[in-house]
Every structure is written in structure tokens, then in C-alpha cells.
Amino acid sequence: MKAVWKILVVDDEEVMCESLAAWLREDGYDVDTSSSGRQAVERARASDYAIYFIDLKMPGGMDGIETMMEIRKLHPDAPVIIITAYATVDTAITAMKEGAQEYIVKPCNPEEISLVVARIIKVKNLQLENTILRKRLTGQYDFHDIITKNPRMLSILQLVQDVAGLRSTVLVRGESGTGKELIARAVHYSGDRADKPFISVSCAALAETLLESELFGYEKGAFTGASTRTRGKFELADGGTIFLDEIGDISPKLQADLLRVLQERRFYRLGGSEEVKVDVRVIAATNKDLAEEVSQGRFRDDLYYRLNVIEIRIPPIRERREDVPLLARHLVQRLSPELNKDIQDISEGAMKVLLEYEWPGNVRELENAIERAIVTCRGQVLTEDDFGFLTRSMQERKAWSVPANMTLQDLERQAVSAALQRTGGNVKEAASSLGIDRSTMYEKIKKYEIQR
Amino acid sequence: MSGLCLASLGEVEEPVLRTIAECVEERIGLPVVRRIQLPVPLEGYDRARGQMSSVTMLKLLLEQAPSGISRILGVTESDLFIPMLTFVFGQAQLKGRAAVVSTARLRQEYYGMQPDGIALLGRARKEAMHELGHTFGLIHCPDTRCAMSLSINLPQVDSKLEWYCEGCWPVLQERLEEVR
Numbered sequence: 001m002k003a004v005w006k007i008l009v010v011d012d013e014e015v016m017c018e019s020l021a022a023w024l025r026e027d028g029y030d031v032d033t034s035s036s037g038r039q040a041v042e043r044a045r046a047s048d049y050a051i052y053f054i055d056l057k058m059p060g061g062m063d064g065i066e067t068m069m070e071i072r073k074l075h076p077d078a079p080v081i082i083i084t085a086y087a088t089v090d091t092a093i094t095a096m097k098e099g100a101q102e103y104i105v106k107p108c109n110p111e112e113i114s115l116v117v118a119r120i121i122k123v124k125n126l127q128l129e130n131t132i133l134r135k136r137l138t139g140q141y142d143f144h145d146i147i148t149k150n151p152r153m154l155s156i157l158q159l160v161q162d163v164a165g166l167r168s169t170v171l172v173r174g175e176s177g178t179g180k181e182l183i184a185r186a187v188h189y190s191g192d193r194a195d196k197p198f199i200s201v202s203c204a205a206l207a208e209t210l211l212e213s214e215l216f217g218y219e220k221g222a223f224t225g226a227s228t229r230t231r232g233k234f235e236l237a238d239g240g241t242i243f244l245d246e247i248g249d250i251s252p253k254l255q256a257d258l259l260r261v262l263q264e265r266r267f268y269r270l271g272g273s274e275e276v277k278v279d280v281r282v283i284a285a286t287n288k289d290l291a292e293e294v295s296q297g298r299f300r301d302d303l304y305y306r307l308n309v310i311e312i313r314i315p316p317i318r319e320r321r322e323d324v325p326l327l328a329r330h331l332v333q334r335l336s337p338e339l340n341k342d343i344q345d346i347s348e349g350a351m352k353v354l355l356e357y358e359w360p361g362n363v364r365e366l367e368n369a370i371e372r373a374i375v376t377c378r379g380q381v382l383t384e385d386d387f388g389f390l391t392r393s394m395q396e397r398k399a400w401s402v403p404a405n406m407t408l409q410d411l412e413r414q415a416v417s418a419a420l421q422r423t424g425g426n427v428k429e430a431a432s433s434l435g436i437d438r439s440t441m442y443e444k445i446k447k448y449e450i451q452r
Numbered sequence: 453m454s455g456l457c458l459a460s461l462g463e464v465e466e467p468v469l470r471t472i473a474e475c476v477e478e479r480i481g482l483p484v485v486r487r488i489q490l491p492v493p494l495e496g497y498d499r500a501r502g503q504m505s506s507v508t509m510l511k512l513l514l515e516q517a518p519s520g521i522s523r524i525l526g527v528t529e530s531d532l533f534i535p536m537l538t539f540v541f542g543q544a545q546l547k548g549r550a551a552v553v554s555t556a557r558l559r560q561e562y563y564g565m566q567p568d569g570i571a572l573l574g575r576a577r578k579e580a581m582h583e584l585g586h587t588f589g590l591i592h593c594p595d596t597r598c599a600m601s602l603s604i605n606l607p608q609v610d611s612k613l614e615w616y617c618e619g620c621w622p623v624l625q626e627r628l629e630e631v632r
């Protein structure tokens with residue numbers, strides 16, 4: 001995944017702050033500015049930044065070095081870049097001794113600043129990947145499949161980072177196949193519960209009683225076949241996160257039970273009389289419009305408000321088409337070796353097909369399509385033909401949609417030649433199927449030089 | 453009236469303006485509905501550096517933008533800077549209305565080479581597309597051939613295309629719908 005890194009620029013000169021911030025924002029960073037050391041420390045208290053640009057000379061009590069030291073108290077590893085003028089290079093060197101990562105003499109070459117930022121961000125990304133990799137070894141965790149440059153998705157990833165450290169309940173909404181569990185895992189593995197369990201339960205897959213015992217566990221003899229005391233998913237998730245997928249499908253009784261767990265953080269095992277206390281973060285997901293379910297009386301409103309403390313709505317692929325090439329190439333890279341194939345790329349034509357397709361099944365469908373294409377592909381590049389199954393289904397689905405860039409003349413030419421093909425070259429029949437007379441038909445055939 | 457206003461800031465060669473206008477109309481489909489000439493804002497001139505502040509340029513463009521236009525693109529021969537950096541090829545308001553492009557460092561004679569008028573026009577188009585892309589919210593693109601990739605020297609400008617990659621273009625198109 002590509003994280004959106006936050007940068008703080010601290011300088012008493014507004015134009016300096018704002019112009020550097022603007023320049024960094026164009027690079028995709030989320031930039032805040034502060035006009036004094038004090039304000040900067042406050043900001044650092046509220047959130048951690050990937051890079052701190054701090055001007056060495058600032059009036060009003062706190063200079064750059066002091067500001068840096070205060071921030072370091074909050075975030076010991078905070079990468080600080082001290083900005084200095086030529087006259088004060090010596091002090092900047094002192095700053096380096098105090099732990100500044102870099103110093104930059106202003107004005108500096110864009111190349112230099114790009115390099116410095118890239119170097120720090122690279123380390124940050126590696127650190128993030130390492131944490132993730134470690135998580136992947138312990139849990140099966142795949143942050144890497146969240147690949148996006150869609151602004152809405154990027155802000156979701158930012159939100160994931162922001163809420164990861166909280167205990168609040170999160171409701172993830174999105175059509176099926178959009179990767180709701182991936183987002184839930186991202187929340188879990190980005191927070192301080194990362195080394196605790198992440199337990200996933202699909203509420204739609206099980207019958208009510210089974211689900212109940214699955215969630216809360218049972219005592220020996222609670223029902224026929226309950227031969228030993230068994231811990232439920234809530235207990236297994238203790239200290240960590242429970243992910244309740246398809247929450248919109250649970251029965252009224254379970255809704256009530258769940259509400260109680262959310263309120264009191266404790267419950268009874270089935271057939272048990274001893275209360276079980278748990279510290280579990282709940283992340284629920286649904287492809288239904290829960291608010292609508294509530295207004296229809298099918299879902300408890302009190303439970304809904306409990307679950308919906310933080311809502312994350314994942315857009316379907318058709319609302320983030322710019323991600324299709326990224327995702328597709330990523331999936332090829334990941335799936336090709338898994339399937340023992342050496343596929344290097346996707347042809348332009350094939351990519352066009354992928355971009356035009358509606359993806360009702362979202363990322364999951366895209367993954368399946370890529371997998372299917374890889375399996376049947378004979379070369380090293382996936383071509384349009386390898387995605388024939390998609391084009392066929394597209395033609396069936398929207399036989400009537402007109403491709404972009406098509407002129408009325410193109411359309412007419414195709415209609416005329418298709419009619420002729422259908423009728424085996426019979427002009428009279430073709431003309432009547434198009435609702436025109438024979439002479440007009442001949443005119444068109446001539447005009448478009450159509451072979452009969 | 454919605455569309456682009458192309459503003460020259462100080463003297464700008466007509467072929468440069470024309471090629472940018474054509475490029476914007478043909479490639480992005482954004483009509484150039486106005487052409488205006490503005491003087492270089494002297495308050496933005498930094499005598500010590502011998503350069504113009506791009507921030508001042510953007511401010512002037514916003515003040516002078518005719519009402520009803522959706523974007524204003526300034527073109528100048530002046531060398532632009534922001535306080536932190538030795539120079540910028542251009543600057544834009546991310547998701548905003550104004551952008552400015554400087555040809556000063558797109559001329560290879562700046563670096564002691566023989567002038568090349570054709571190359572200059574190509575570079576001006578690329579940087580114009582780049583800065584306009586920012587006004588539509590596009591950020592720098594890792595694809596070095598995409599117009600939205602960050603170029604901080606001439607070879608980088610030359611190695612990219614005057615066109616957006618398959619990832620950036622749909623985003624731009626979507627935003628264009630909103631201003632059309």
C-alpha cells in the first residue's frame with residue numbers, strides 16, 4: 001500500500017510555509033504548517049508526522065533547535081530537517097549533532113529537497129513494510145493489495161491510520177468484493193493491537209444458533225454435542241479485534257446480544273453462568289444500507305449507532321477506475337508466480353477492456369478475471385483475447401452502449417454492415433430491418449463502401 | 453462562460469502561447485475562451501535573486517481572472533522561485549483555479565546550449581499540462597512518461613510526454629466533467 005505521509009512545515013514566514021507546503025502537496029503529501037515552535041509542538045502532540053521541516057531562526061522564544069528537541073520528546077525518532085540560511089550554517093551543524101536528520105540551506109535546489117524527502121520517505125515506507133511483513137508472517141495479512149491513487153481511497157487509508165490507535169467501533173461499508181476485510185485488517189494491524197489476534201467471522205454464513213455459539217462459546221453440555229467447554233470468537237479475539245462481516249444479516253436476538261457485548265464488554269458462554277470479560281475492538285462490515293435497514297425496522301437503531309461510530313465507505317471499482325491499471329498490474333505480478341506462469345504485462349488493448357468493464361464484483365472479480373486470464377494465456381503478455389470472457393459478458397450486458405469517440409457516421413456504418421451480415425447480404429431484408437427503403441440502403445452501402 | 457483564460461505575464465512569444473492554447477484545447481478539450489495580457493507584478497520581483505515570486509504571480513492571476521472562467525493559466529518568460537527553492541518551472545493551486553508556467557529554464561540556451569525553438573514549444577506544452585493537471589487535483593505521478601511526473605531538470609521534462617498516463621487521465625476527465 002502507498003501510505004499518505006504527513007509533513008509539518010514550521011516557519012514564522014507565512015509565504016515560506018505556504019509555498020513549501022504547496023510544493024510538497026503537489027507531490028501527494030498531506031502537509032500542515034505552523035508559524036511558531038510552540039504551535040508546532042502542539043501539532044506534534046496531536047499527530048505524528050513523517051517529516052518535520054523546521055526553520056532554524058524563529059522569533060518568539062522557541063528557535064528551531066528547541067522546537068526540534070520538544071518534538072523529539074514526543075516522538076523520539078521524528079525525522080527533522082532543519083532549514084537554514086547561509087549565515088547560520090554553523091548552527092545547523094549543531095542541530096545535526098542534536099539529532100536533526102538533515103539540514104537544508106535555503107534556497108535549495110528542488111533536486112536536493114526531493115532527494116532528502118525521498119530518502120526519508122523511503123525509510124518510512126520500508127519501516128511500514130517491515131511491520132506489515134512481520135504481521136504477514138504471523139497473521140495472514142496483505143496490506144499490499146490495497147493499491148490506489150484514488151483520492152477517496154487515499155483518504156480512507158489516512159482514516160485507517162488515524163483510527164487504528166483508537167478502540168472505537170468501526171463500520172466498513174461497501175459492495176461485495178470491495179475488500180472490506182482488507183480495510184478491517186489494515187485498521188487492526190496499523191494500531192497497537194497489531195500483535196494481538198484478528199478474528200474474522202462471517203455472520204451470513206452460519207445459522208443463528210451456530211453463530212451464537214461461534215461468537216460466545218459454550219460450556220460443556222450446553223447442547224447436544226457440546227462435549228467440552230469451547231471458547232467463542234469474542235474470547236479468542238481478547239485484546240485484539242473481531243471482524244463481523246455481513247453484520248446486516250444477523251437475527252434480532254443476536255443483535256440484542258451483540259449490543260450488550262458492545263455496551264458492557266462482557267457476556268456469558270452458552271449454557272454458562274460465569275461472566276466472561278473481554279477487551280475487544282469490533283469492526284463490522286456490511287454491503288447493506290444499515291440506516292435503511294433501521295428505518296425498515298430490520299436492524300436495531302441502538303446497535304446501529306454503537307457500530308457506526310466511525311464509518312468507512314469503500315467505493316466500488318467503477319468509482320475509482322484510475323486504480324484499475326495499478327491493481328491489474330499488481331495482481332499480475334502477484335498471481336503469475338503463484339500460478340507458475342511468467343506473465344510480464346498487460347497489453348494496451350487488454351487494459352482498455354479492463355478499464356471499460358463495470359466490475360460489479362469489484363476487486364475480487366478483477367482478481368478472478370486476472371487469474372483466469374493468466375491461466376489461459378500462452379505468451380508473456382495478457383492480451384484482449386485472454387479477457388474474451390469479459391468482452392463477451394460486456395456485450396451481453398450492454399449491447400446498446402456506444403463506445404466513446406464513435407461518430408454518428410461510424411454508428412451508421414456499423415448498423416448497415418451488421419444488418420447485411422445478419423441477413424446474409426440480402427439488401428431488401430437488411431433495409432427493412434433498419435426501417436429504411438431499399439434505395440437508401442444502397443446509398444449507404446455505396447457511401448460507406450461496404451462489401452456485401 | 454466556462455473554459456480557460458490564457459494570460460501572458462510580461463512579454464511572451466506568440467508561438468509559445470499559441471501552442472499551449474492548441475494543446476489545452478485539443479488534448480484536454482478545455483476551450484481557451486479568453487486571452488489576456490498582464491504586466492509582470494513588480495512587487496513579486498526579488499532583486500537579490502533576480503527572480504519573480506511564483507506566489508505573487510498566482511495571486512495576480514486570481515485577481516485578474518475574468519469572471520466565469522474555470523481556470524486561468526499564466527505564461528511568463530520570467531524565472532520563477534519560491535523562498536525555499538532556487539527555482540520552479542511553474543506552480544499551481546492544487547484543486548484551485550490558477551496556474552503559472554515559466555519558459556525561462558525551459559530554454560536550453562539557459563544552460564549554455566544552442567537554442568531549440570521546437571523543443572521549447574514541446575516543453576512549454578508539457579509544463580502547462582502538468583500545472584493544469586494540478587489545478588484539477590492531480591498529484592505527481594510515478595510514471596516518468598506521464599505529464600504529471602515531477603520534473604526538476606530539463607532532461608526530465610524532455611523524457612516525459614505531453615500526455616497523461618492511463619491512471620491520471622480518467623481522474624482528470626472526471627474533474628473536467630465538473631467544469632464543463
Ligand SMILES: [Zn+2]
Binds near residue numbers: 026592602
Ligand atoms: Zn507538479
Ligand SMILES: [Zn+2]
Binds near residue numbers: 594595599601618
Ligand atoms: Zn500519471
